Amino acid sequence: MGSLSKPFSLLLISLVLFTNLEPIPFAESASDNTALVYKGCAKQAFSDPTGVYSQSLSSLFGSLVSQSSKARFFKTTSGSGQATISGLFQCRGDLSNADCYNCVSKLPQMADSLCGKAIAARVQLYGCYILYEVSGFAQISGFQLLYKTCGATNVAGSGFEERRDAALQVLENGVVSGNGFYTTSFEAVYLLAQCEGDLGNTDCGECVKSAVQKAQVECGSSISGQIYLHKCFMSYDYYPNGVPRRSSSSSSSSSSSSYSSSSSEGSTGKTVAIILGGAAGVGFLVICLLFARNLMRKHDDF
Known part of the structure; x- marks a missing residue:
């Protein structure tokens, strides 16, 4: 069955390793691309006294955001050694480059505010998502x-x-x-x-x-x-x-x-109904006028 039968390298959310996998009211409007759907944050936070992890994560986010104006999917890594962080973003396939960038550009700040210094995180908006993991993070199935x-x-x-x-x-x-x-x-x-x-x-x-x-x-x-x-x-x-x-x-x-x-058939049906309704109204008016005319003639005969 191909690569899905094996663990993936970017495997971010599981009920064991992640906490606060929270449902968010789902965005019903297709135009509300930046509405939060859900977020998943690793239980473990990275210890970062020298700021090396923060620097790697910031560099990763910068690369992902810059690429979102050119593509709807991009995966990359940042840092080296134990401070290596892998990540990606993806936009919904029907978004324009501008809409994709607008969506992805909101994700780094959201990931920071929602997950803090978690060693792995995934934030899903209606129109796009972002995920990252520190080197060595545990793996789950692609069907999870x-x-x-x-x-x-x-x-x-x-x-x-x-x-x-x-x-x-x-x-x-x-x-x-x-x-x-x-x-x-x-x-x-x-x-x-x-x-x-x-x-x-x-x-x-x-x-x-x-x-x-x-x-x-x-x-x-x-x-x-x-x-x-x-x-x-x-x-x-x-x-x-x-x-x-x-x-x-x-x-x-x-x-x-x-x-x-579907739209054409609906419009045609409405048009026919309007024409028939208008014709019926005109016909009824003519009948009323003829009836009134006959009454007037009878009155004159008296």
């Missing part, structure tokens, strides 16, 4: 569940599970063909998935498949769900009345065309 949130509304019955599961199958296939990022709507379900930028297509597909299975189990008949694993995440939102148009761009042409088609 870091965070989940499920919609409070349940929609059991009415074929919901069948629709959702069919849509999730489309997501599993699409993220592989989409080279690690995919978003689309299918059967009134809006879906999004993304893998860490250096993950191969096969491993990405396996990771998202694992996330999908966890969503089905963890969220049950919830109207929406978001599952964050160490190396990928996915989300789904069910809209019984049809998926609304979204301002963010889609990575797939099929997704874009389905949005356009």
Whole structure:
């Protein structure tokens, strides 16, 4: 199954090694890219009497922020020896370079205020995340569940599970063909998935498949769900009345065309209804005028 069957070098959050893995109210708006989703901080803090760790971390953050104006994913290391710190950032695949930079530039200060001098940390915003670890930090599986949130509304019955599961199958296939990022709507379900930028297509597909299975189990008949694993995440939102148009761009042409088609059909239906309604109103007015005219003629005959 490739590299995902082995420990990763950047493995940051586990229930044993991390404390304060706190859920944050999930950002529903796609434009609210800098809203905090969750954070994970290592229990252990580094001892830094000479400031060498702080210098390495500051240099790492500087490199990550500067690269975020050019790319949506970047991994690097800073420092040397025991003070070596590895880290990366990733932005959601539909963000522009400017939006990515705006998102990532907020993460260093947030990591510092949320985790202090933790030897490893991960801070996840709606549109991007950052993670770092000091050399020698323990490792976890790429399929490790870091965070989940499920919609409070349940929609059991009415074929919901069948629709959702069919849509999730489309997501599993699409993220592989989409080279690690995919978003689309299918059967009134809006879906999004993304893998860490250096993950191969096969491993990405396996990771998202694992996330999908966890969503089905963890969220049950919830109207929406978001599952964050160490190396990928996915989300789904069910809209019984049809998926609304979204301002963010889609990575797939099929997704874009389905949005356009859906919107076009809705606009056409409204236009026809307006025309028919207007014609009916004019017809009714003509009938009223003719009736009044006949009454006046009868009155004149008297």
